[in-house]
Amino acid sequence: MTGNLQATAPLVDGATLSDQVTEVLRHNVVNGIWGVGDVLPSETTLASDFDVSRTVIREAVSRLKAEGMLSSRQGRGAFVASDRPRQGFAIPERDMESQRKLEQILELRMGLEIEAAAIAAARATPEACQEIQRAAAAYDQSNKIGGPAVASGVSADLAFHRAVCEATGNSYYLSLFNYLVASLRETMLAGRLQALKRGGESRDAIQEHYDIAASIAQGDAERARQRMRDHLQMSSGRLLAQLKTEDGLGE
Numbered sequence: 001m002t003g004n005l006q007a008t009a010p011l012v013d014g015a016t017l018s019d020q021v022t023e024v025l026r027h028n029v030v031n032g033i034w035g036v037g038d039v040l041p042s043e044t045t046l047a048s049d050f051d052v053s054r055t056v057i058r059e060a061v062s063r064l065k066a067e068g069m070l071s072s073r074q075g076r077g078a079f080v081a082s083d084r085p086r087q088g089f090a091i092p093e094r095d096m097e098s099q100r101k102l103e104q105i106l107e108l109r110m111g112l113e114i115e116a117a118a119i120a121a122a123r124a125t126p127e128a129c130q131e132i133q134r135a136a137a138a139y140d141q142s143n144k145i146g147g148p149a150v151a152s153g154v155s156a157d158l159a160f161h162r163a164v165c166e167a168t169g170n171s172y173y174l175s176l177f178n179y180l181v182a183s184l185r186e187t188m189l190a191g192r193l194q195a196l197k198r199g200g201e202s203r204d205a206i207q208e209h210y211d212i213a214a215s216i217a218q219g220d221a222e223r224a225r226q227r228m229r230d231h232l233q234m235s236s237g238r239l240l241a242q243l244k245t246e247d248g249l250g251e
Contacts, residue, residue, distance in 0.1 A: 022063045
């Protein structure tokens with residue numbers, strides 16, 4: 001991250017890009033660089049300033065929305081709602097190192113996305129269905145590239161699931177999804193790297209994505225719900241198995 005805002009807050013060694021950007025944005029709000037009511041620069045501008053993807057910016061903004069520091073309105077973008085985080089729902093980074101807690105977080109994700117798939121099947125516009133299909137194809141392509149593109153494979157995976165949440169037309173589904181995956185991204189990356197060491201990523205997830213996309217495009221809410229449930233049960237199992245190494249998860 002080389003953007004001109006980097007120097008405004010101390011960064012923690014080993015922190016993810018999302019963690020780093022979140023900390024800088026939080027620092028800017030708490031220290032009055034952006035006052036209550038101020039509108040933040042656009043996602044594109046922030047991504048350029050920080051030299052990161054728009055996905056990283058989106059995840060950081062979603063975290064601060066969950067803390068009550070940022071809010072957004074149609075046509076206005078994100079703005080500062082409070083200069084102090086409220087005490088509320090949060091996923092501590094250390095929880096990602098506990099198998100039991102990671103299982104609970106994955107269970108929470110399942111509850112969110114299973115219903116999101118059903119709602120998307122009922123509400124998705126033709127354009128949203130096309131975006132879901134494009135995301136499924138992009139994930140397929142990322143798996144053909146292999147090891148050098150492991151991080152882009154995780155991004156492509158999350159982009160598919162994000163497209164499903166966007167297709168619900170409910171911004172809260174999308175905000176909660178972005179918050180959860182900001183916490184899960186590095187764990188998913190570690191799992192994918194372990195899979196490559198063991199001979200490669202399972203291609204089952206590719207077909208599972210296509211099946212979900214087809215169910216949503218057909219407007220079959222119950223089938224979309226079941227396909228997403230099956231997929232997340234399988235993918236969660238794959239992730240936990242991949243992370244069970246000598247240096248893997250704690251209890």
